[in-house]
Amino acid sequence: NAGVTQTPKFRILKIGQSMTLQCTQDMNHNYMYWYRQDPGMGLKLIYYSVGAGITDKGEVPNGYNVSRSTTEDFPLRLELAAPSQTSVYFCASSSDWTGAYQYFGAGTRLSVL
Amino acid sequence: GEDVEQSLFLSVREGDSSVINCTYTDSSSTYLYWYKQEPGAGLQLLTYIFSNMDMKQDQRLTVLLNKKDKHLSLRIADTQTGDSAIYFCAEDGSSNTGKLIFGQGTTLQVKP
Numbered sequence: 001n002a003g004v005t006q007t008p009k010f011r012i013l014k015i016g017q018s019m020t021l022q023c024t025q026d027m028n029h030n031y032m033y034w035y036r037q038d039p040g041m042g043l044k045l046i047y048y049s050v051g052a053g054i055t056d057k058g059e060v061p062n063g064y065n066v067s068r069s070t071t072e073d074f075p076l077r078l079e080l081a082a083p084s085q086t087s088v089y090f091c092a093s094s095s096d097w098t099g100a101y102q103y104f105g106a107g108t109r110l111s112v113l
Numbered sequence: 114g115e116d117v118e119q120s121l122f123l124s125v126r127e128g129d130s131s132v133i134n135c136t137y138t139d140s141s142s143t144y145l146y147w148y149k150q151e152p153g154a155g156l157q158l159l160t161y162i163f164s165n166m167d168m169k170q171d172q173r174l175t176v177l178l179n180k181k182d183k184h185l186s187l188r189i190a191d192t193q194t195g196d197s198a199i200y201f202c203a204e205d206g207s208s209n210t211g212k213l214i215f216g217q218g219t220t221l222q223v224k225p
Contacts, residue, residue: 004155031211042117042201042215043156050210058212090155097211098144104155 002026006091006105013081013112021076021108023091031094032074033102034058034066036087043090049074050097081112119202119216126224131189133219135202140183142204146213147176147187150199159187159200189221197223 007022025032030051035043035058045058049068063085065077074093078085088109094102116138125131137145143164148156162169162176162185169176175188189196202216 033211035215040121040217042203042217043213044215045212048210048212056210092156094211097209098161098205100144100146100158100161102158102211102213104157106155 004091004093004103004105006089006108008108009106010109011111013078013110015081015083015112017081018077018079019081019110021078021089021091021110023074023076023105024072025074025091025093025103026072027093027095027103028071029093029095029103030071031097031102032068033092033094034064034074034076035090035092036060037090037107038087046076046089078110083112086110086112117202117204117214117216119200119219121217122220122222124222124224125192127192127194129192131187131192131196131221131223133187133189133200133202133221135185135187135216137183137185137202137204137214139204139206139214140180142206144205145176145178145185146203146205147174147185148201148203148215150201150218152198156201192221192223194223194225197221 033048034046047066091105146161147159173190199218203213
């Protein structure tokens with residue numbers, strides 16, 4: 001019962017570096033989401049996907065890119081990392097459009113120094 | 114625009130009831146949710162309520178929804194130390210894509 005798996009769990013980046021946060025789910029869910037959680041704040045939606053080949057921007061997409069070539073995987077790419085991208089990143093997936101069925105990964109803690 | 118507001122902190126004694134409050138702005142939300150986040154972990158769905166209901170009970174949890182005032186509350190009966198966590202209120206707005214709008218979270222501290 002893997003559910004939603006995120007890698008890595010922790011990462012430190014230097015300003016200007018790039019990296020990809022991996023997210024994979026084994027539940028055959030169509031809907032997938034990337035959120036960021038800043039200290040003392042709620043989650044903000046970065047990008048989402050309603051199926052393979054379809055992605056769309058959320059509330060805070062600047063500085064990020066995504067792709068969805070398979071149902072299982074939804075990687076988040078950071079280009080030219082900035083200190084403002086220091087955050088905890090959560091991936092989620094659901095079989096249905098209601099949040100009642102969203103499953104969250106354990107998160108990736110990213111620091112940009 | 115869409116916005117969800119919560120108080121930041123609540124402290125209760127073990128065995129007491131806890132009430133966490135939330136206000137939201139989008140009256141077209143279909144569902145409203147309560148998520149729990151334990152330290153270092155992802156979010157776990159606790160319960161949710163359909164927007165045409167005004168109350169939902171699930172064991173120790175009671176959710177009350179006042180659509181007129183756009184107010185949602187979560188009551189935890191007989192609060193235990195294991196209930197210490199951050200609780201997030203969320204709404205789905207007018208979207209049918211599962212996008213959620215979260216409040217900033219209420220930290221619940223349960224003292225023995």
